[in-house]
Amino acid sequence: MNAYFTVFRMRWKMELQYRGAVIGGVVCQVFFGLILVSLYRALYASKPQTMPIEAVASYVWLQQAFFRMQLSSDSELMDKIRTGGIAYDLCRPLDLYGYYYVRILAQKLLGSLLRAAPMLVFAFLLPRGVGLGLPVSLPALAAFLMCLTAGLLCTCALENLTMAFTMRTLDSRGVQAMLNLLMMILSGNVLPLTLYPDSWQKVITLLPYAQVLDTPIRIYTGQYALADVPRALLIQLAWVLLLVWAGESMWRRHQKRLIIQGG
Amino acid sequence: MDTIRLYIKSMRMLMKSQLQYPASFLMQTLAQLVMEGGEMLAVILIVDRFDRLNQWMPGDLYFFFGLMSVTFYLTEVFGRGVTGAFPGMVRSGQLDTLLLRPRGVLTQTLCSAIDPRRFACIAVGTAALALGSRLSRISWTPLKGLLLAESVLFGMLLILGLFMIEAVFCIYSVKSVELVNAITYGGRSACQYPIDIYARPLRVLFTVAAPFALVMHVPAAYILDKPLYGWPAWTAFVCPLAGAGVFAVMYLVFRRAMRHYRSTGS
Amino acid sequence: MAFIEAEGLTKTFTVRKKREKGRLLREKTRVKALDSLNFTIEKGELVGYIGPNGAGKSTTVKLLSGILTPDGGTARVNGLVPWEQRRQHVKRIGVVFGQRSQLWWDVPILDSFDLLRDIYQVPEADYRRRLSELTEALRLEEFLRTPLRLLSLGQRMRAELCGSLLHGPELLFLDEPTIGLDAVSKLALRDFLKQENARHGTTVLLTTHDMEDIAALCSRVMVLGHGRKLFDGALPDLLQRYDTRRIITLRYDGDAALPDLPAGCACAEEGEGYRIDYSPDQIPTAKLIALLQGAGNIRELTAQPQNIDHLIAAMYREMDL
Structure with a gap:
């Protein structure tokens, strides 16, 4: 347990050391947020949709603020896989899945908290319909936070599985780029999932990518009513369990194979 | 002339070395294809839901997207030395090696990298241009073709110039890639849609500081037979020169910065 | 006028210290890498340049080859100020960094040489003559068509040397050229340098930590410490003092x-x-x-x-x- 805390502490120190990168990242993300909101406002001016523009603006800002939760970020671990240095870790007597999971969790949690806080404040101060609106109700805010936590657990499990998967492929960089891209498209970062054709949404919202940010944000903006929350949470947790199970068994197989083959 | 020959020769050699790993190359090219395909998908979905954007019809939107895509990724293919490799060259000390040769640093930087994987993106962009041209029923004339080429060419200079901001930061060993990304990649994302959807401050930014609007949107409006934001028709041919202006300014800044270059290592 | 003249060369670097607790901004300190350094080198000399790590050896080489601009002092190499007339200057010098490559990693070394010819604009006839001479002297024939990445360290260093001598420089800077080489390669490299110096009168400034290199090659040695010159003379004289x-x-x-x-x-x-x-x-x-x-x-x-x-x-x- 102690080792896991150390991982968090080290990550925190690292994040603080690269404050310049954090500030730059926030500015960049704010910029992207402004562009996207402008685009959707112009589109809405031509043809309004059922989802109000205020909700779309909130959707965009929450997506940008928690951007860090989506992108695979552990370049150190990726390098290890590419260069084969991962073999050292595989030989270590520790629960690899748990260790990597905590590493990824620390990165995503601390990284996005540090960036989200200033961005949300900024977005909140923008005029209505451009900036971040209030949650539809207080219970909705509570449900949002709960589902965001579930989403975080889900994205970490997803990245861990991806990591295990890329180890088996010839060119991990290409596969990684492809999976990252799938994440960006299917999580609502490129285009809010609420703006996809309605028939597509029925399927897309069930995929693990939608569980990360789309589900929590829909609760925040009121697209999902409070009555829908139990169902949404259930889907999220089902994915978490499934992804953890798949990831864990894959890492275990890697470890076993390495021991049998003797490296 | 000799410089161009050197550049072509370098490119040929770099291509040869990239093709030494065909499997990896194919895989990464495929990833690029899917990536740019995904970007285009976003435009398709927007068109599907909204039908139009201010006075711009679906075909116009594809045309804007395609123009930006082709220009941006042509720059990434042939200007990879500046758009991608330069920071690494400063860190690894490779820049020292360039300084030891009797050629300009920028020339050699451009000669030192190519990124042919991005041809996949250019293919998507070209498809978007073709689609946009059909849907908007563009009546092509030689003059319009010339203007398209001009826009792409000066757009490349503009993008190269913007990436040189990052290069200058690197020379002064300032680490803020994200900040520069806002102007380069952010500029690309913003200006693949027509400029008139943005509020005044952003419009000013993309007209004066990073003049994508002048280099791409004014010529695009001319080609699409739309009013040029109230300007006479001949301005469509003059505006793109702003791209060369940005490049020239950044070139001077870059040269000045090189005087302060402080090499790495012992 | 001497071939290389350095007068009062000074170079300061600003180093950012680690942030101390309770301080918002990092403190900056200025470190003098070179502190008014003076020396002259005549044409055709083989000079060894030694000093502990961080003494300023590499900074000197980088100043004299035009990579860096000094804060103070002047230097002239063959009548040119390196950092002001960089392009003309580097046409006449060759530089080998022992730990850094100037050739292209994935292509046959012959293709690299070919491109270097175009970069330096060496006339075709000169290039042919020079290449065959160097190929023979450095025994490159067997792996001219092999990509650099497949060569051993010794072969790679020979290729690097060839690359930096193709344009017939009058002055050669060598920075740790024998680092990591086996005994045979080291001896061969020293022989080659002696021969090159004798045949073409190439002036050589050799930076190294390997005293055997100095003993075998250099008639003169300069010792640098804390950015200042501490000794300048023949190696036996230096040794006698401390022996x-x-x-x-x-x-x-x-x-x-x-x-x-x-x-x-x-x-x-x-x-x-x-x-x-x-x-x-x-x-x-x-x-x-x-x-x-x-x-x-x-x-x-x-x-x-x-x-x-x-x-x-x-x-x-x-x-x-």
Whole structure:
């Protein structure tokens, strides 16, 4: 347990050391947020949709603020896989899945908290319909936070599985780029999932990518009513369990194979 | 002339070395294809839901997207030395090696990298241009073709110039890639849609500081037979020169910065 | 006018310190890498340039090759100021960094040379002549068409040398050229450099930590420390100054213990025998041996001068580097 805390502490120190990168990242993300909101406002001016523009603006800002939760970020671990240095870790007597999971969790949690806080404040101060609106109700805010936590657990499990998967492929960089891209498209970062054709949404919202940010944000903006929350949470947790199970068994197989083959 | 020959020769050699790993190359090219395909998908979905954007019809939107895509990724293919490799060259000390040769640093930087994987993106962009041209029923004339080429060419200079901001930061060993990304990649994302959807401050930014609007949107409006934001028709041919202006300014800044270059290592 | 003239060369770097607790901004300190350095080198000289890590050797080379601009002082190489007339200047020099490559990693070295010819705009006839000469001298023939990444370290260094000499430079900077090379490659490299210097009168400035390189190649050596020149002259002169100690190793029959030795002698057990480090000025060698004989039957005894590396280490210590 102690080792896991150390991982968090080290990550925190690292994040603080690269404050310049954090500030730059926030500015960049704010910029992207402004562009996207402008685009959707112009589109809405031509043809309004059922989802109000205020909700779309909130959707965009929450997506940008928690951007860090989506992108695979552990370049150190990726390098290890590419260069084969991962073999050292595989030989270590520790629960690899748990260790990597905590590493990824620390990165995503601390990284996005540090960036989200200033961005949300900024977005909140923008005029209505451009900036971040209030949650539809207080219970909705509570449900949002709960589902965001579930989403975080889900994205970490997803990245861990991806990591295990890329180890088996010839060119991990290409596969990684492809999976990252799938994440960006299917999580609502490129285009809010609420703006996809309605028939597509029925399927897309069930995929693990939608569980990360789309589900929590829909609760925040009121697209999902409070009555829908139990169902949404259930889907999220089902994915978490499934992804953890798949990831864990894959890492275990890697470890076993390495021991049998003797490296 | 000799410089161009050197550049072509370098490119040929770099291509040869990239093709030494065909499997990896194919895989990464495929990833690029899917990536740019995904970007285009976003435009398709927007068109599907909204039908139009201010006075711009679906075909116009594809045309804007395609123009930006082709220009941006042509720059990434042939200007990879500046758009991608330069920071690494400063860190690894490779820049020292360039300084030891009797050629300009920028020339050699451009000669030192190519990124042919991005041809996949250019293919998507070209498809978007073709689609946009059909849907908007563009009546092509030689003059319009010339203007398209001009826009792409000066757009490349503009993008190269913007990436040189990052290069200058690197020379002064300032680490803020994200900040520069806002102007380069952010500029690309913003200006693949027509400029008139943005509020005044952003419009000013993309007209004066990073003049994508002048280099791409004014010529695009001319080609699409739309009013040029109230300007006479001949301005469509003059505006793109702003791209060369940005490049020239950044070139001077870059040269000045090189005087302060402080090499790495012992 | 000398071939290379450096006068008052000064270069300062700003180093950012780690942020201390409670301080918002990082403190900056200025470090003098070079502190008004003066020297001249004549055409055709082979000069060794030594000093501990961080003394400013690489900075000197980078200034003289036009990579860096100094804060103060001037230098002229063959009449040109390197950092002001960089392009003309680098046409006439060649530089080899032992730990950095100037050739292209994934392509045959011949293609690299070909591109270098275009970069330096070497006339075709000169290039042909030079390439065949260097190919023979450096024995490159067998791997001219092999990509750089497949070559051994020794082969790679030979290729690098060829690359930096193709345009026939009058001045060659070598920065740690023998680092990591095996004995055979080292010897071959030294032979080649001597030959190149003799045949073309190439001036060579050699930076190294390998004193054998200096001893084998350089008629003159400059010692740098804390950005200042501490010594400039012939290697034997330098050594003589610090070569005040001798070493005796010996073994007794059976296990006799060492006698008490006078102060100033350092002894250590070494294998089954002893190693004694002493100064003949304090105790004459004959007297020391007599003393040692008194303690038992000596089976084996050798006396030798100090290892050159030890000498240099002693010198750095004395100069407080």
